[in-house]
Amino acid sequence: MMFTHEHEQLRRTVERFCREEINPHYEAWEEAGIYPAHDVFRRLGELGLLGLTKPASVGGAELDYSYAVVMAEALGACRGGAVPMSIGVQTDMATPALARFGSAELQQEFLAPAIAGEMVACVGVSEPGAGSDVAAIRTTARKDGDDYVIDGGKLWITNGAQADWMCCLATTSEGAAHRNKSLIVVPMRTRGVTVERTIRKIGMLASDTAQIHFDGVRVPQRYRIGDEGRGFTYQMLQFQEERLWAAANSLQGLDRAIADTIEYTRQRRIFGRSVLDQQVVHYTLAELQTEVEALRALVYRATERYVAGQDVTQLASMAKLKAGRLTREVADKCLQYWGGMGFTWDNPVSQLYRDGRVASIGGGADEVMLSIIAKIAGTLPKGDA
Ligand SMILES: Cc1cc2nc3c(=O)[nH]c(=O)nc-3n(C[C@H](O)[C@H](O)[C@H](O)COP(=O)(O)OP(=O)(O)OC[C@H]3O[C@@H](n4cnc5c(N)ncnc54)[C@H](O)[C@@H]3O)c2cc1C
Numbered sequence: 143m144m145f146t147h148e149h150e151q152l153r154r155t156v157e158r159f160c161r162e163e164i165n166p167h168y169e170a171w172e173e174a175g176i177y178p179a180h181d182v183f184r185r186l187g188e189l190g191l192l193g194l195t196k197p198a199s200v201g202g203a204e205l206d207y208s209y210a211v212v213m214a215e216a217l218g219a220c221r222g223g224a225v226p227m228s229i230g231v232q233t234d235m236a237t238p239a240l241a242r243f244g245s246a247e248l249q250q251e252f253l254a255p256a257i258a259g260e261m262v263a264c265v266g267v268s269e270p271g272a273g274s275d276v277a278a279i280r281t282t283a284r285k286d287g288d289d290y291v292i293d294g295g296k297l298w299i300t301n302g303a304q305a306d307w308m309c310c311l312a313t314t315s316e317g318a319a320h321r322n323k324s325l326i327v328v329p330m331r332t333r334g335v336t337v338e339r340t341i342r343k344i345g346m347l348a349s350d351t352a353q354i355h356f357d358g359v360r361v362p363q364r365y366r367i368g369d370e371g372r373g374f375t376y377q378m379l380q381f382q383e384e385r386l387w388a389a390a391n392s393l394q395g396l397d398r399a400i401a402d403t404i405e406y407t408r409q410r411r412i413f414g415r416s417v418l419d420q421q422v423v424h425y426t427l428a429e430l431q432t433e434v435e436a437l438r439a440l441v442y443r444a445t446e447r448y449v450a451g452q453d454v455t456q457l458a459s460m461a462k463l464k465a466g467r468l469t470r471e472v473a474d475k476c477l478q479y480w481g482g483m484g485f486t487w488d489n490p491v492s493q494l495y496r497d498g499r500v501a502s503i504g505g506g507a508d509e510v511m512l513s514i515i516a517k518i519a520g521t522l523p524k525g526d527a
Pocket residue numbers: 231264265266267268269272273274275297298299300301343346351500503504505506507508509510513
C-alpha cells in the first residue's frame with residue numbers, strides 16, 4: 143500500500159497523542175478498571191480523529207478506509223490494548239452502520255456528537271446466551287405506537303459503563319433469524335436501561351466491559367438504523383471494519399514486544415554470553431518478525447481491496463485470525479526470554495500477554511473466522527453456520 147504525506151502525518155499525530163496524552167495515565171487507568179473516555183474522546187474530536195472516514199455532513203473527514211487503518215496501527219503506540227480498543231469501538235465498530243445506513247436526522251443526533259467527541263458509543267451484539275452465534279440473540283424490540291419497546295440485555299459491552307448510546311442489535315419481528323433483526327440506537331440514559339455490573343477481566347483493564355439490562359426500554363422507531371429486518375446484514379458489514387481494524391491495531395504492539403525483547407536479551411547474560419546470542423533466541427525472534435511483516439502485508443492488501451470497493455470478508459477474516467494467533471505466539475515466546483522478569487506485572491510483554499489474549503475471542507473467535515474463510519472457500523459442510 144502506498145502511503146501519502148497525509149497518511150504519515152496522521153500516523154505521527156496519533157502516535158504523539160498516545161505518547162503524550164494516554165501513556166502517562168495508563169497505569170492509573172488500569173488500576174481504576176476504567177478510563178475517562180469522555181475526556182479522551184473530546185481531545186480526539188478536537189484533533190479530528192474520530193471521524194476520519196465519516197461523511198462531511200456530520201463533521202467527518204470523508205477519507206478512505208486506508209486512513210482508518212493507519213490510525214488503528216498508530217494507536218498501537220499506546221502502552222496497552224484497552225484504550226485503543228475503546229477508541230476503535232467508537233470509530234470502527236459502533237458507528238459504521240449508522241454512517242452508512244442511518245437517516246440524516248439520526249446521524250445528526252448521534253453520529254455528529256460521536257465524531258465531535260461529545261458522546262461515547264458502544265456496540266451491543268453479544269448476550270449471555272449468544273456470542274459466536276449472533277443469530278441466537280434474545281433481545282427483542284416490539285413495536286408499540288411510534289416506539290420500540292426493548293427487553294433483554296447485552297454482555298461484554300466495551301465502553302458500556304460510560305457510553306451515551308448503544309448501537310444495539312435486537313429482534314424486531316418473527317421469521318428467519320437473518321432477516322428478523324434490526325440495529326437500533328439506544329440512548330443509555332433511557333428509563334429501563336441499567337448497567338448491571340462491570341466485568342473483572344484478566345486484561346484490557348483500563349477498558350470498562352459491562353453487562354447491560356433492558357427492561358421495557360422505549361425508544362422512537364426513527365432510532366432504527368436503516369431498514370427493519372436488515373440488522374443482521376448491517377452488523378456483518380460492520381464486522382468487516384471491526385476485524386480489519388483489530389488486525390491493524392495489533393501490529394505495533396507485536397513489533398514493540400519483539401524490539402523490547404531484543405533489547406533486554408542483548409544485555410542479559412547467561413552462561414558467558416547474552417541471551418540474544420543463543421541461536422534459538424535470535425532465530426525465534428527473526429521468525430516472529432517475519433510473521434508480523436506477513437500479517438502487515440495481509441492487512442494492507444485487504445485494506446487496498448476494501449478501498450477499491452471489493453468485498454474483503456475473507457481477507458479481513460484471515461487478517462483477524464492471524465492477528466489473534468500471532469499475538470498469542472509473540473507474547474508467549476517473547477515473555478519466555480525475559481525469564482522471571484517476564485512474569486512480572488509491569489513488564490511490557492506481560493501486558494501484551496494479558497491484553498492480547500482477547501484478540502482470538504472478541505469480535506468473532508478464531509473458529510468463527512475459520513468458518514467464514516471456509517464458507518467462502520466453499521469447503522464448509524452445507525448447513526453449518
Ligand atoms: C474484552 C471483551 C470485549 C468485548 N466487547 C464487546 C462489545 O463491545 N460488544 C459486543 O457485542 N461484544 C463484545 N465482546 C464479546 C465477544 O464478541 C464475544 O465474547 C465473542 O464473540 C465470543 O462469544 P462468547 O464469549 O459468547 O463465546 P461462545 O460463543 O460461547 O464461544 C465459546 C468458544 O467456542 C469456540 N467456537 C465458536 N464457534 C465455533 C465453531 N464454529 N466451531 C468450533 N468452536 C467454535 C470458540 O473457541 C469460542 O471462543 C467482548 C468480549 C470481550 C472478552
